[in-house]
Amino acid sequence: MVTRRQFTAGAAGVVATAAAAAALARAGVAPGYSRSLGETAPIPEGKTVAARLVAAERPTVLTCFGGRPLPMWTFSDGAWPALLRLTLGDRLEASLENKLPRPDEITSIHWHGIRLPNNQDGVPYLVQPPVSPGEIFRYSFVPPDTGTFFFHTHCNTVEQLGRGLLGVLIVDGDTTESYDADTVLIMRDWHVDPAAGQFTPFFTLRGAGRAGTYGPVRSVNGAVNPEIRLPAAGDCRLRLINADVTRIMQIGIEGAEAAIIAIDGIAVPPLPLSSWSMGPATRIDVVLRAPQGTRIARLVDRSTPKPVELAHFTGSGEPRRKSRFSPAPLRAGRIPEPDLKTATRMNFAFHASDDGRLVAAPDDSAGGPLGEICRSSRTFWTINDRAWPERDHSRLPPPLALLQRGQSYIFQLKNSSKFSHPIHIHGHTFKLLRSNKQNRPEHHTDTLLLLPEEQAEVAFVADNPGDWMFHCHIIEHQETGMMGYIRVV
Numbered sequence: 001m002v003t004r005r006q007f008t009a010g011a012a013g014v015v016a017t018a019a020a021a022a023a024l025a026r027a028g029v030a031p032g033y034s035r036s037l038g039e040t041a042p043i044p045e046g047k048t049v050a051a052r053l054v055a056a057e058r059p060t061v062l063t064c065f066g067g068r069p070l071p072m073w074t075f076s077d078g079a080w081p082a083l084l085r086l087t088l089g090d091r092l093e094a095s096l097e098n099k100l101p102r103p104d105e106i107t108s109i110h111w112h113g114i115r116l117p118n119n120q121d122g123v124p125y126l127v128q129p130p131v132s133p134g135e136i137f138r139y140s141f142v143p144p145d146t147g148t149f150f151f152h153t154h155c156n157t158v159e160q161l162g163r164g165l166l167g168v169l170i171v172d173g174d175t176t177e178s179y180d181a182d183t184v185l186i187m188r189d190w191h192v193d194p195a196a197g198q199f200t201p202f203f204t205l206r207g208a209g210r211a212g213t214y215g216p217v218r219s220v221n222g223a224v225n226p227e228i229r230l231p232a233a234g235d236c237r238l239r240l241i242n243a244d245v246t247r248i249m250q251i252g253i254e255g256a257e258a259a260i261i262a263i264d265g266i267a268v269p270p271l272p273l274s275s276w277s278m279g280p281a282t283r284i285d286v287v288l289r290a291p292q293g294t295r296i297a298r299l300v301d302r303s304t305p306k307p308v309e310l311a312h313f314t315g316s317g318e319p320r321r322k323s324r325f326s327p328a329p330l331r332a333g334r335i336p337e338p339d340l341k342t343a344t345r346m347n348f349a350f351h352a353s354d355d356g357r358l359v360a361a362p363d364d365s366a367g368g369p370l371g372e373i374c375r376s377s378r379t380f381w382t383i384n385d386r387a388w389p390e391r392d393h394s395r396l397p398p399p400l401a402l403l404q405r406g407q408s409y410i411f412q413l414k415n416s417s418k419f420s421h422p423i424h425i426h427g428h429t430f431k432l433l434r435s436n437k438q439n440r441p442e443h444h445t446d447t448l449l450l451l452p453e454e455q456a457e458v459a460f461v462a463d464n465p466g467d468w469m470f471h472c473h474i475i476e477h478q479e480t481g482m483m484g485y486i487r488v489v
């Protein structure tokens with residue numbers, strides 16, 4: 001069990017000084033609440049949950065499309081996106097059938113953040129054959145962690161995810177007390193021109209060399225600034241998922257008290273939410289004290305000069321709670337604790353390639369440099385000076401590193417570029433140790449956001465054998481080189 005005290009010490013190690021407290025406040029981290037995490041629950045014998053996922057084009061009208069159907073690619077008929085819900089100990093048996101409309105449109109499912117056996121990880125060529133149109137692949141695994149996860153395809157992801165091929169995976173069994181509501185909020189842009197009723201380009205050279213190509217329509221659960229109805233004065237669990245291919249959001253809540261209770265599925269002692277940066281694939285679970293009467297609370301993204309209201313919350317019914325806001329914590333996670341004394345250190349540097357620097361140069365409008373890049377490779381990004389050879393996974397390079405099973409590692413992650421990179425590892429969950437730029441409490445994450453020129457250290461136990469992808473989750477960066485894998489033997 002992690003106590004509040006250990007957490008505070010780990011959180012900064014420096015909370016005692018006023019200057020440090022001010023730094024924490026600037027970073028959006030305020031002192032926490034007084035309640036520590038619940039005991040880790042034992043993994044019970046569960047049931048088998050079967051799911052049938054059929055990847056296909058389905059003309060769909062999301063309300064954010066302005067009334068017109070778009071040729072979305074989705075996993076199921078009915079509401080977008082697919083939602084799978086298990087209880088800790090349950091086995092998921094999911095069949096994936098590829099009915100995508102192009103003869104060469106291969107696919108697969110990656111269960112993002114789930115520490116599962118390597119052959120269930122859904123990376124084509126690396127751990128499974130790609131699933132071609134007409135084929136079926138069956139996944140079967142027992143997720144070892146509770147929390148909020150999602151799944152997406154891992155080939156031509158910029159388009160497949162861009163068109164909607166994603167789903168939510170929730171593993172229940174992590175609460176110490178029940179909340180008054182439990183609501184999933186999927187935040188993402190759409191590459192859509194609503195007036196024309198068409199998708200706009202998912203990939204641009206300019207975007208790939210910079211921060212990615214933003215979709216012009218912002219949404220939560222497929223709607224522009226929806227009203228989310230909650231029980232008045234309830235302590236409501238919100239599962240925020242940044243499912244965008246590109247956008248890094250700076251998430252805050254206005255008009256209500258709110259606390260983060262989990263990051264990337266793994267519990268943290270409740271931490272007041274003022275602003276939390278969420279790169280693509282990041283999830284946070286938040287408890288919000290819902291408004292009552294005519295009051296409204298707002299979910300905002302402060303990453304742009306003018307904050308964007310993503311959704312708003314209203315409260316209805318008899319007020320549920322009168323007590324001071326002190327949200328119930330979740331149960332502690334079960335991520336193995338790395339041994340920092342014996343850990344092996346490894347360095348990973350994230351760079352732009354020469355072509356990447358060229359395409360990102362301010363003066364790329366004249367056609368000259370872009371023309372050259374069109375003829376050369378689309379390799380704009382590297383890890384340790386190596387780029388994944390092609391946009392898909394079919395030409396496997398050697399692993400970036402060999403790790404010994406059971407050994408603890410400290411990865412020093414160094415971003416020497418002018419753009420941010422959310423760095424994701426498959427099959428494992430990092431513990432953030434320190435960073436030279438962001439003042440965040442110690443927590444677990446499967447996708448660590450590195451700001452420009454940031455250096456951070458993460459630790460983990462390499463306890464899961466196999467080949468595990470290690471890449472940037474800005475998909476255009478991933479698909480133009482910033483992707484590799486580590487091998488745990």
Ligand code: C2O
Pocket residue numbers: 110112152154281424426469471473
């Ligand atoms: Cu969510 Cu390899 O990705």
Ligand code: CU
Pocket residue numbers: 420421422472473474477478482
């Ligand atoms: Cu990146």
